[in-house]
Structure formats: C-alpha cells, structure tokens
Amino acid sequence: MSTRAREYAAQVIRRERLSEHFIRLVLGGDGLAGFASTGIPDEWVGLVVPGQFQSRYYTVRSWDGSELVLDVVVHDHGLVTEWAQRDVVGETVTVTEPKGSFALPDGAGWLLLVGDLTGLPAMARIRETVGLPTRVWVESPEIVEDYLPAGAEVAWSTPPSDDASHLATVVEGIDWPEGEGYFWMAGESAQMRAIRKHLMRERRLPSSAYDVMGYWRGGATRQPRAVDPGPLWRAGKAAGKSDEEIWADYDRAAGSD
Ligand SMILES: Cc1cc2nc3c(=O)[nH]c(=O)nc-3n(C[C@H](O)[C@H](O)[C@H](O)COP(=O)(O)OP(=O)(O)OC[C@H]3O[C@@H](n4cnc5c(N)ncnc54)[C@H](O)[C@@H]3O)c2cc1C
Numbered sequence: 001m002s003t004r005a006r007e008y009a010a011q012v013i014r015r016e017r018l019s020e021h022f023i024r025l026v027l028g029g030d031g032l033a034g035f036a037s038t039g040i041p042d043e044w045v046g047l048v049v050p051g052q053f054q055s056r057y058y059t060v061r062s063w064d065g066s067e068l069v070l071d072v073v074v075h076d077h078g079l080v081t082e083w084a085q086r087d088v089v090g091e092t093v094t095v096t097e098p099k100g101s102f103a104l105p106d107g108a109g110w111l112l113l114v115g116d117l118t119g120l121p122a123m124a125r126i127r128e129t130v131g132l133p134t135r136v137w138v139e140s141p142e143i144v145e146d147y148l149p150a151g152a153e154v155a156w157s158t159p160p161s162d163d164a165s166h167l168a169t170v171v172e173g174i175d176w177p178e179g180e181g182y183f184w185m186a187g188e189s190a191q192m193r194a195i196r197k198h199l200m201r202e203r204r205l206p207s208s209a210y211d212v213m214g215y216w217r218g219g220a221t222r223q224p225r226a227v228d229p230g231p232l233w234r235a236g237k238a239a240g241k242s243d244e245e246i247w248a249d250y251d252r253a254a255g256s257d
Contacts, residue, residue, distance in 0.1 A: 113126060134153070
C-alpha cells in the first residue's frame, strides 16, 4: 500500500490579516478538484510554497468544496512565515490530502483543549464540530478576538518570554472534570513530549483519552527535518499502534528525540 499522500496544486485566491500574528490564506482553483475533507476536526494538510520543496503543516480551518482556508501564524522567521507576509495572491502552492488524529472516545462527556497560537485553528474547528462542554486554554502573545466559536470557557495567557512556554504548568494546574472526556493539545514538540509523559504517568490516562501533538520545534539552530505526519499516521494505524505511539514515532522521525 502506498503511503504517499495525494497532492493538489491550488491558487491563493485571498489573503487576509486576522491579527498581528495570524494570516488567513484562502486557496482555490481547479487544482483542488477531488480534494475532500476527512471530517476529522483537527485535520491538516502539507503545504509547499513556491520555490520550495519542504512542506509545512497547516490545519484545514475550513473546506466548503471550493475554498480551502488555512490560518498561518507568522513568527520571527521561517519558510512559510516569510512567504505569507508578502502579497501572495495569485501564487500556486501544493497541498496534500488532509489527515486528522482527533478521536473522541464513545461516552466522552467533556472536552479540554490546550495549545499555543498554532493550535488555535484546530481548537476553533473542534469547538465548532463537537457539542460537548469545552474548556480551552490558549497561550498566545495576543488575544485573537472572536476567533473561537462562542460557548466554550476560554483562558488566554501570554508566554513568559519569546522562547519559553508555561503550557506544562497550565496542564499540571488543570482541575479535571469528573467522568470520561477527551484532552486535545498542540504546541512545541519537546514540551508536548513532556506533557504526554505527565498524562501517562501522573494522570494515568489511557492513550485513547488524549491526543497531544508536537506542531513545531523550537530551539533549533539548524532547520529541523520536515516530516509529513500523514504517512506515519497511516502506517501506524495500519500496524495497530495507539495515537501515543504514533506521535512518539513522529517525534523520532523529526529528530526531536
Ligand atoms: C498537524 C499540524 C498542524 C498545524 N497547524 C498549524 C496551523 O493551522 N497554523 C499554523 O500557523 N501552524 C500550524 N502548525 C505548525 C507549523 O507547521 C509550524 O509552526 C511550522 O514550523 C511553521 O513553518 P515556517 O516555515 O513558518 O517556519 P520554519 O521554517 O518551520 O521554522 C523557522 C524557525 O521558526 C521556529 N518556529 C516554527 N514554528 C514556530 C512557532 N509557531 N512559534 C515560534 N517559533 C516557531 C522554528 O523553531 C525555527 O527555528 C501545524 C503543525 C502540525 C504538525
């Protein structure tokens, strides 16, 4: 079985600045014919921008059958960061078929979502899709007004410095609801590994009760290897691995172990 994801050539048809750090790119065009959502609310695509070969991964904020919306966080420097800050309307990019990993267990009665700004598009879409009582923690240098659908209890916090995060402290301080639910989190990879260990060892959660994803790698002086989570995900699922095992494989493949 091939693990290579299908690719689509898409045009940037609109570009909108949502906030200081957030740029919305709306992709469209005939090249997206055949593109289909998985329906999994944290689904992502690989994005290759003109003149580049390496992918970066972005959440499908929405897909209505003709327009694919990606919300891109622009940080200090970076391949997509720098590209997205130009007027890129009319340019052609490549996107891969989407994959998702959010897997709500049967019987879940609540949802906890934690992440930095890069996780916000997925958290918004999860909130839009799942009608359970939801609490959200966002660590971000700015509050992005009206981005998250109403109805969730949301706590915004500011990272203590440019290269630090207190998401681990946020998670350790959570007052967990009674009964069964689901915990979803995304952020910097090394921190996510530590948080997975915390959930597994301290909270003793079964891997089916959480999904913690490394979305980007900090502290690299050299560009980290870009690894498409899609093939690893499919291969892992085919081999009967848990989400936990698959994301650990991903961290290893990306060289962050
Ligand atoms: C499944 C998945 C879904 C994702 N969804 C989104 C999404 O919807 N929106 C989004 O913006 N990002 C999302 N990301 C994260 C995004 O892929 C990374 O942040 C990516 O590295 C950005 O690429 P770049 O070319 O701008 O920077 P790169 O060229 O990859 O990195 C350049 C430098 O910037 C640092 N860096 C990278 N990302 C960040 C960051 N977020 N904050 C601070 N420093 C950073 C790196 O450590 C590196 O030193 C997702 C990642 C995954 C795996």
